[in-house]
Amino acid sequence: MNKNLWMVIVIVVGFTGFMMGYSVPPFLEVGFGENIDLLEEGEALPDDLLKQYEHLYNDEEDE
Amino acid sequence: MDAIVTQTIPESKPADCCSDSKPIAQAVSRKHIMWVYIIVGFFGLVSVATYAMHEYYLYLSAYLWFGFIYGMCLQYGRFCFASAFRDLFAVGVPRMVVGIMIATVLFSITSSLVASTGWSTFHAAPWSVHAVIAGLIFGIGMVFAGGCASGSLYKAGEGNGVSMLVILSISVTQSAFVDVGGWANKLVPKSWAEAALTKGLPSSINVSDGWVDQYLAGYVWEQPVITFARLLGFEDHTLVGALFANTFVGVVLPAILLLAVVYIFWSRKRYVLDLQSREGRSPGFADHIRGFWAMIISSKRTAIAGLFLGIACGLQMFVIEGLRMKFGVKNAGTILQRIGFDYGISAKGTVFDPGYWYVTTQEAQWVGWMAQKLGFNNMDNIYFGWVNGIPSPAINPADWMSVALIGGAAVMALMNNEFKWKMPTKELAIWALIGGALMGIGSRLALGCNVGAFFVRTANGDVSGWSFGLGMIGGAFIGVKFFNWYTERKMAREMANIDFDL
Numbered sequence: 149m150n151k152n153l154w155m156v157i158v159i160v161v162g163f164t165g166f167m168m169g170y171s172v173p174p175f176l177e178v179g180f181g182e183n184i185d186l187l188e189e190g191e192a193l194p195d196d197l198l199k200q201y202e203h204l205y206n207d208e209e210d211e
Numbered sequence: 212m213d214a215i216v217t218q219t220i221p222e223s224k225p226a227d228c229c230s231d232s233k234p235i236a237q238a239v240s241r242k243h244i245m246w247v248y249i250i251v252g253f254f255g256l257v258s259v260a261t262y263a264m265h266e267y268y269l270y271l272s273a274y275l276w277f278g279f280i281y282g283m284c285l286q287y288g289r290f291c292f293a294s295a296f297r298d299l300f301a302v303g304v305p306r307m308v309v310g311i312m313i314a315t316v317l318f319s320i321t322s323s324l325v326a327s328t329g330w331s332t333f334h335a336a337p338w339s340v341h342a343v344i345a346g347l348i349f350g351i352g353m354v355f356a357g358g359c360a361s362g363s364l365y366k367a368g369e370g371n372g373v374s375m376l377v378i379l380s381i382s383v384t385q386s387a388f389v390d391v392g393g394w395a396n397k398l399v400p401k402s403w404a405e406a407a408l409t410k411g412l413p414s415s416i417n418v419s420d421g422w423v424d425q426y427l428a429g430y431v432w433e434q435p436v437i438t439f440a441r442l443l444g445f446e447d448h449t450l451v452g453a454l455f456a457n458t459f460v461g462v463v464l465p466a467i468l469l470l471a472v473v474y475i476f477w478s479r480k481r482y483v484l485d486l487q488s489r490e491g492r493s494p495g496f497a498d499h500i501r502g503f504w505a506m507i508i509s510s511k512r513t514a515i516a517g518l519f520l521g522i523a524c525g526l527q528m529f530v531i532e533g534l535r536m537k538f539g540v541k542n543a544g545t546i547l548q549r550i551g552f553d554y555g556i557s558a559k560g561t562v563f564d565p566g567y568w569y570v571t572t573q574e575a576q577w578v579g580w581m582a583q584k585l586g587f588n589n590m591d592n593i594y595f596g597w598v599n600g601i602p603s604p605a606i607n608p609a610d611w612m613s614v615a616l617i618g619g620a621a622v623m624a625l626m627n628n629e630f631k632w633k634m635p636t637k638e639l640a641i642w643a644l645i646g647g648a649l650m651g652i653g654s655r656l657a658l659g660c661n662v663g664a665f666f667v668r669t670a671n672g673d674v675s676g677w678s679f680g681l682g683m684i685g686g687a688f689i690g691v692k693f694f695n696w697y698t699e700r701k702m703a704r705e706m707a708n709i710d711f712d713l
Binding site: 150152153156159160163164167168170171172173174175178180 | 239244247251255258269272273276277279280283328329330526529530531532533534536537622626
């Protein structure tokens with residue numbers, strides 16, 4: 149395969165890899181298969197999670 | 212004159228053909244290489260710049276880069292359903308059909324692995340005869356247009372003007388079709404109209420006015436949602452349900468059956484003649500197995516593309532679901548609102564955000580958005596107003612995917628010396644518009660195209676995917692037969708007008 153195609157592949161893998169780095173940690177935290185640690189419907193969100201979303205919403209840096 | 216660089220590239224193929232390549236040394240101009248880096252650089256810049264504005268834009272970039280991968284794969288594998296069935300029915304070449312089936316099987320394996328983690332973004336569709344009818348209309352349309360929904364996108368990336376017209380026709384037709392009311396309301400069965408009123412839709416969605424609204428709320432939503440796992444008594448998100456029921460029973464076995472039919476009716480005769488001429492004997496069962504295998508491996512290029520498509524499709528589901536968890540959202544509509552875009556978001560706060568590869572809805576959305584800007588009310592129907600919204604194409608995640616898909620196909624075409632601006636002739640333009648319109652109508656009746664309603668659904672064990680596929684094959688057959696009749700008639704007329712001097 150030619151080097152230009154390799155360059156494109158490296159760039160594409162770089163971006164998708166970066167996004168994988170973003171999306172994999174939440175999976176590890178919540179779990180897989182039948183061991184998924186989900187909130188029941190109507191259950192309140194934990195305070196720290198609410199605070200985290202508030203920071204995201206307001207575009208604030210993590211403390 | 213452009214300076215050139217020499218490199219190994221696949222042999223150029225005839226338009227719409229699917230032959231595997233033999234590597235030969237050809238020259239790719241520096242201009243082509245420059246454009247490759249301009250396109251990749253543009254998408255890279257968009258991703259980096261928007262990420263710098265807010266990390267929420269990463270969600271849109273995820274769609275962008277997976278779309279780019281799809282475009283590269285589609286162009287490399289010449290992955291077009293219209294070409295596949297036209298080649299099979301018109302000239303008896305099964306290579307592309309085989310490749311598509313292999314790709315479907317490979318995708319089903321990756322998607323079942325994702326499904327078994329419990330984090331698949333896929334949702335099965337309602338199943339009834341409507342999927343077959345929609346597939347039939349879509350199949351006729353794709354043969355008339357000379358490209359399916361995904362095929363038209365990658366061919367547009369090759370500079371094909373006919374495909375661009377097809378995309379335009381699909382987009383406009385869908386957008387208009389979902390909002391058709393008035394006289395069309397008289398065609399709605401009473402039972403649909405009554406059932407639609409019981410769905411409790413908000414007053415902003417005028418469900419009594421619109422054929423598609425009443426078709427969706429009064430008929431489609433009443434149909435059962437069936438997967439092979441549920442038919443066999445398993446859950447979709449368990450390993451047995453996903454891998455055994457949805458993949459092995461729902462995809463591998465039907466695919467083998469379909470491929471056996473293709474071998475018996477299209478490939479066997481050629482293989483037997485070849486064997487008789489080589490070895491002077493009639494084939495036994497073992498020979499037919501070898502012939503079947505030879506047919507499978509003859510579509511190597513499409514199968515390789517299918518393998519990477521399958522991996523990318525599975526990974527996209529995984530990445531999108533991970534980002535939803537990371538950002539604490541269930542739909543991109545929430546993200547768009549958080550970053551300050553609330554125009555065109557549906558009445559329930561959502562936008563079209565499938566979480567996997569999809570083609571047609573985002574095409575309808577950009578026309579719907581434009582029509583809304585021009586003063587038409589497109590938000591009073593279920594399709595736009597209640598489910599998908601019509602956000603600006605500039606911040607529509609699925610639109611980012613389609614634009615990047617065209618870009619990815621262009622990059623691959625440029626590197627393979629297969630990019631060329633081709634203007635449509637008047638006749639081809641008319642066929643493109645007619646075929647695109649039929650595909651647009653078929654897509655909305657089936658809630659998807661050859662990708663969303665067949666490839667993705669089938670690979671995820673959704674029974675409605677095969678129903679659409681059967682209709683699509685039937686439609687392609689009718690389309691090919693019609694074209695044969697039309698071409699013969701046209702040639703006969705032209706021949707009759709020629710004066711021969713003897």
